[in-house]
Amino acid sequence: MPMDISQKYPDWKPERQDGFDIEPLYINLGPSHPAMHGTVKMVAKLDGETVVSLDVQPGYLHRCFEKTVEHKTWNQVIPYTDRLNYVSPIINNLGYCLAVEKLLGVTVPERCQYIRTIMSELSRIGDHLTCIAATAMELGALTAFLYFLKAREYSWQLVEEVTGARLTISYGRVGGVTKDLPPNFGERWAFVRAQVEANMAEVTTLLHTNRIFIDRMKGVGAMSLERTLSYGMTGPFARAAGFDYDVRRDEPYFAYDKVSFDVPTRSGGDNWDRYEVRMEEIRQSIRIIDQALAQLPEGPIRVDDARISLPKKKDVYESIEGLMNHFKLLMPGHGIRPPLGEVYSAVEGGNGELGFWLVSDGGDRPWRVRVRPPCFPIMAGVEELVLGHQLADIVPIFGSVNMIGGEMDR
Numbered sequence: 001m002p003m004d005i006s007q008k009y010p011d012w013k014p015e016r017q018d019g020f021d022i023e024p025l026y027i028n029l030g031p032s033h034p035a036m037h038g039t040v041k042m043v044a045k046l047d048g049e050t051v052v053s054l055d056v057q058p059g060y061l062h063r064c065f066e067k068t069v070e071h072k073t074w075n076q077v078i079p080y081t082d083r084l085n086y087v088s089p090i091i092n093n094l095g096y097c098l099a100v101e102k103l104l105g106v107t108v109p110e111r112c113q114y115i116r117t118i119m120s121e122l123s124r125i126g127d128h129l130t131c132i133a134a135t136a137m138e139l140g141a142l143t144a145f146l147y148f149l150k151a152r153e154y155s156w157q158l159v160e161e162v163t164g165a166r167l168t169i170s171y172g173r174v175g176g177v178t179k180d181l182p183p184n185f186g187e188r189w190a191f192v193r194a195q196v197e198a199n200m201a202e203v204t205t206l207l208h209t210n211r212i213f214i215d216r217m218k219g220v221g222a223m224s225l226e227r228t229l230s231y232g233m234t235g236p237f238a239r240a241a242g243f244d245y246d247v248r249r250d251e252p253y254f255a256y257d258k259v260s261f262d263v264p265t266r267s268g269g270d271n272w273d274r275y276e277v278r279m280e281e282i283r284q285s286i287r288i289i290d291q292a293l294a295q296l297p298e299g300p301i302r303v304d305d306a307r308i309s310l311p312k313k314k315d316v317y318e319s320i321e322g323l324m325n326h327f328k329l330l331m332p333g334h335g336i337r338p339p340l341g342e343v344y345s346a347v348e349g350g351n352g353e354l355g356f357w358l359v360s361d362g363g364d365r366p367w368r369v370r371v372r373p374p375c376f377p378i379m380a381g382v383e384e385l386v387l388g389h390q391l392a393d394i395v396p397i398f399g400s401v402n403m404i405g406g407e408m409d410r
Contacts, residue, residue, distance in 0.1 A: 005052040005387045024052065027391065031059055035138045035395045038405030042382075042394065049390040054383040058408050065410040066369045073335040073365050074100055075174060075310065082168040084371065085407045088127035088350040090119045090159070093172030098253060099345035099356040100174045103338035106308060110255075111299040112176050117255040118292045119162065119171065120347070121285040125196065126155045127350030127402075128236075128278040128285075135275070135399030136207065139216050144203045151199035154192045161188065174336060175309040176302025186293055193286055200282065207275075214272070221385045221397035222270035232377040235352020236277045237401070241269030247348040259291040274400040308336060335364040342368075351375045351402055373407040 025046045030036030039059025045052050065084065069077040081092040094116050101108065108116075133148035156166045161182055163169040171178055182188075207213045228241040238245070246263040248256040264280035266273035302309040306325050315322030328334040338360040346355040352374030359368035378401050385397050 003053060003383050003387065005050075009388055029394065035398065037134075037398075037403055039409070040398075040403065040405075042398075044386075044391060044394065046391060049392075051386050051389055051391060051394065054386050054394075056379065056382050058379060058403075059405075061405050061409040063406055063409050065406075066371060069369050070366055073330060073332055074338070075330050075335060077366070077369075078172055078174075079168065079170045081172075082170055083406045084373065084410070085127070085350055085354070085375075085404045086167060087130050087404060088123040089167065089169055090123035090163075090171055091127075091347060091349050091354065093170065094120060094177075094254075095345070095347040095349070095354050096356050097172040097174050098347065099343055099358050100336070100338065102343045102345050103341060103358060103360055104174075104308060104336070105339075106175060106303055106305070108176050108303055109300045110297050111180075112301045113255045114258075114292050114296045115177055115181060115301060116172075117259070118181070118289050118296075119159070119177075120254065121288045121292075122155055122159060124350055125282050125285050126152050126159070128282050129155070129196075131350075131399070131402040132203070132275060132278055135271075135396060136203075136213070138395050138399050139213055141207065141210065141213055144206050147199045147203050147206075151196045154195045158185075158188055158192050161185075173302060173310055175305065176300075178310075180301050181296075189289065189293065193289075196282070196286070200279065204279070216393070216396050217272040217275060218270060219268075220271045220389060220393050221400060222268060223381065223385055224269060225267075227381070227384065228269060231381045233352065233381065234377075235349065235374050236274055236281060237378050238352065239263065239265045240273035240277045242267045247346050247353055251346065253345075253347060255292055255295075256288075258295060259288050261288050271396050271400045333364060337362060337364055346372065349374050351378065351404070351407070371407075371410050373410060375401065375403050375407050379403055379408060 027044045027046060028041065029044060030041040031039050039061055041057040041059055043055040063083065065080055069080050077096060078093060081096045082089040084092045129148045129152040133145045137145035159169065160166045162179065163171040223241055225242045228238050228243060234245065242265055244263060244265050249263055261284045264277050266277055310329055311322040311325045316326045329336065340360060340362045342359040344355055344357045346353050353372060354374055355372030357370040358366055361367040382398065382401060386394050
């Protein structure tokens with residue numbers, strides 16, 4: 001049931017004019033509203049311009065991820081993970097692969113660990129650029145939107161050079177990754193980094209001196225640390241309220257324990273703090289990639305075990321052994337068979353802790369799958385965030401949530 005403003009602000013009294021009671025106004029926002037991403041619909045009850053209650057309806061994409069993949073082999077699940085947070089799909093790929101590897105009890109080679117770290121951070125940069133760009137645009141800052149979309153385009157071009165695709169990349173593999181970094185990756189990354197940093201400097205100059213943007217962000221949509229934790233929020237949203245937690249640092253995976261980086265936090269928990277945290281996280285992602293590239297060791301990019309790792313495409317096309325190995329690992333009735341057991345494995349997604357709970361019955365496909373999507377608990381708190389604010393404030397507050405439909409509706 002929607003929360004009423006009196007629950008959040010007990011002293012609130014409805015507006016009155018000339019002694020007459022004002023009837024509440026109900027406004028539907030979405031799903032076709034340009035600021036409502038995906039299938040989201042919000043029904044706002046207004047007293048004048050003040051939001052006194054909000055019914056948030058995420059809608060349905062009918063993704064059915066968790067049930068669909070229970071009918072797929074362990075390797076066939078990977079393309080479906082691209083469609084969770086489709087703004088940073090590499091993190092989904094690799095997070096799922098890491099969970100399966102924990103079930104199998106295997107560790108990928110060191111070079112693969114570094115490559116996974118690099119590609120995850122490149123994906124995170126694209127995620128944060130998209131969130132900030134969309135929020136700025138919805139507040140009228142179209143120039144900032146264009147600058148950051150240009151920066152994202154450079155990062156996506158680099159992703160495409162590595163994976164062969166821009167968005168639904170299916171780059172992860174149980175036991176490794178599908179391709180090594182190209183020989184000129186370091187040179188190309190230096191160019192992309194320069195472009196991203198230049199665009200960040202331009203956007204910072206634009207937004208930090210824009211009175212409208214500052215007024216629409218500072219002090220708007222604030223949530224205390226206590227309330228943030230009560231919803232189970234993580235990621236940039238929670239760090240903006242002072243929650244000093246990051247899966248990469250506190251429960252290291254891949255090569256994150258071999259590089260140094262800061263976890264930015266703020267204390268206000270409002271739109272502005274969430275914006276600043278994401279901006280700083282882009283800088284930290286650049287720092288991580290620089291270190292990982294400098295330390296990148298030589299070696300294989302996948303586990304040397306034909307029962308786990310898919311063969312190279314060249315072997316599939318040119319030898320019967322490679323073709324049979326490929327077939328056996330992918331087709332129903334064959335494939336990877338993790339031992340009986342269950343595992344929960346988490347990585348730091350663009351919106352926070354992205355977790356996969358997998359249960360194996362020893363068969364060729366998952367018996368149960370559950371995803372812990374980081375933006376789901378954040379969406380649960382949207383109503384509380386907007387109560388007492390004006391109708392127009394819903395737009396920047398919702399933008400700072402960075403709701404991703406495929407992650408919400410699994």
